[in-house]
Amino acid sequence: MLKNNVAYGIDLAGYSTGKSQVAKVTRIDSSNDCYLCASIIPTDLLKKYEGKDTLIEAVRADVKVFSNFISNGDVCAVDVPIDLQGLNEFTGNKTFLWETTKRPIDFKLEALPPLASLIGAVVARMQLIMEHFPDALGNTIFETYPAASLSLLNEKRQYKGGKAKWQNGRWDTNGSKSVADQGFSSMLNSMNLICHQEGRILNDDQFDAILSAIPLLAKPWLIGTDLIEHPFLAAEYLTKEPTGYILCGRRFWSRIEVL
Numbered sequence: 001m002l003k004n005n006v007a008y009g010i011d012l013a014g015y016s017t018g019k020s021q022v023a024k025v026t027r028i029d030s031s032n033d034c035y036l037c038a039s040i041i042p043t044d045l046l047k048k049y050e051g052k053d054t055l056i057e058a059v060r061a062d063v064k065v066f067s068n069f070i071s072n073g074d075v076c077a078v079d080v081p082i083d084l085q086g087l088n089e090f091t092g093n094k095t096f097l098w099e100t101t102k103r104p105i106d107f108k109l110e111a112l113p114p115l116a117s118l119i120g121a122v123v124a125r126m127q128l129i130m131e132h133f134p135d136a137l138g139n140t141i142f143e144t145y146p147a148a149s150l151s152l153l154n155e156k157r158q159y160k161g162g163k164a165k166w167q168n169g170r171w172d173t174n175g176s177k178s179v180a181d182q183g184f185s186s187m188l189n190s191m192n193l194i195c196h197q198e199g200r201i202l203n204d205d206q207f208d209a210i211l212s213a214i215p216l217l218a219k220p221w222l223i224g225t226d227l228i229e230h231p232f233l234a235a236e237y238l239t240k241e242p243t244g245y246i247l248c249g250r251r252f253w254s255r256i257e258v259l
Contacts (some may be wrong), residue, residue: 005029008069008076009213010045011146011205012122020045023209025256027217034252036217038193038210039259055128062125063132070133070140077142077212080122081106081114082130083242088115104238105245109148138223138244146211149248152222152232155190157183163203164188166195166258171202180204193256202258210256215248222249 005027012020022045025038045065069076085103086093094100101113114123133141150156162184164171171188173181184204193202193210215222222230223246228238230249 003073006074007213007216009209010076010078011209011212012080019205021205021209023213025210025213025217033254036253036256037259038256040206059128062129075140075216077144077216077246079144079146079212080119080126082126082137082143084114085242105242108233108235108238109145111145142244142246143242144212144215144246146208149211149215152247152249153251155187157187159184159187160204163201166200167198193258195258215246218248218252222247
């Protein structure tokens with residue numbers, strides 16, 4: 001559970017291109033307000049290695065980073081499948097073709113298949129990392145899916161690949177006509193992300209890292225039974241959520257200050 005009002009969000013969508021990002025987000029409560037402070041922090045987490053590099057070296061480096069995140073009672077969420085729910089087992093327990101590469105929640109949310117596409121390497125690395133944290137899943141380490149949280153927040157603009165610049169008190173495209181840049185800047189303003197650094201550039205991977213941490217700062221959490229029974233996830237084949245899977249179901253902040 002949340003102890004220190006601090007959560008880390010880890011965006012691994014850019015892993016194949018070396019653009020993975022980590023955000024530290026803090027919840028600040030006052031008598032009549034709640035706002036968030038977010039910063040992008042440097043890390044060697046899940047950096048790319050060559051195929052001939054030593055496995056134990058790569059995993060040890062990743063484990064050290066996760067240990068630092070949760071050592072003080074803080075929590076973190078990663079946008080990569082962790083609990084595969086028997087996805088890699090083929091014992092007559094599957095009915096549909098999609099079940100060979102996707103979990104029910106992936107199928108419902110139209111997420112990337114854990115055992116295919118661009119995230120297979122990250123899924124494999126996370127399995128090795130989690131062997132070092134046998135009791136952490138659902139306690140200090142969580143899985144999330146930023147795109148689903150945005151849908152729950154009714155923020156459905158196209159923004160992947162986008163970037164925005166903070167100037168004159170709002171995010172804008174800095175003259176770009178890109179649909180992604182326009183959608184991204186519009187969404188940042190809609191969600192009331194603000195910045196005190198004129199000219200600051202924010203990209204979609206950094207935003208996804210921030211958004212990965214936010215569900216852990218909500219009170220109460222949208223997880224477990226509450227998650228699986230949410231109308232947004234209603235489906236007869238979705239009867240059990242992956243352990244530690246968490247989303248943001250509502251806006252609870254007045255603003256998000258990007259440091």
